[in-house]
Amino acid sequence: MMSELTFYTNPQSRGRIARWMLEEAGADYETVGLDYAAGMKGDDYRAINPMGKVPAIVHRGRTVTECAAICAYLADAFPEAGLAPTADERADYYRWMFFAAGPLEAAATERARGIVVTPEQSRMVGYGSFDTVVDTLEQAVAAHDYIAGDRFTAADVYVGSHILWGSQFGWLPKRDAFDAYMARLADRPAYVRGGEKDDALMAEMQANG
Known part of the structure; x- marks a missing residue:
């Protein structure tokens, strides 16, 4: 069957x-x-x-x-x-899931293609600048053990995959917060x-x- x-x-x-x-x-x-x-x-x-x-x-x-x-x-x-969010987790869960699907994905793709956004262009580009995206992502993963709080959710699969791949392929700058977050994810069965x-x-x- x-x-x-x-x-x-x-x-x-x-x-x-x-x-x-x-x-x-x-x-x-x-x-x-x-x-x-x-x-x-x-x-x-x-x-x-x-x-x-x-x-x-x-x-x-x-x-x-x-x-x-x-x-x-x-x-x-x-x-x-x-893996779905609780009521308390829902705001961060959707915020960072869609952040990764939008600004992070776009910034990473353009960086891989060698596209650098000028300060003048940053106002019209949804992600602003690559450095702003990376700094924002670092703050997000440093705030809690997991992206929506103290518990692993589906948002960690998606956000975490971007960070794991970004580290593997070298487009994501090394940050201690990223390393700690990746270590928690990579051990999951x-x-x-x-x-x-x-x-x-x-x-x-x-x-x-």
């Missing part, structure tokens, strides 16, 4: 964020690995996500794309995992398990050409 939840991904993509969240949620899911050519751009997958991008999930016939949305959706769909599954999928896809 097929799972009620199908996960479409490529292990060399932001799909690793969704995989980590699926593991944290304790979801039973089927994985479909897609390459960047025929897989993602084929008609079958474009019927799921017309953008031709991964990740995507289909849960009980409903499609969810975009990593932040997938994290928030799974937190609500699997409440027993305790679901994070380790998700990485192992993605590494195995990558080896399988490479072996199959």
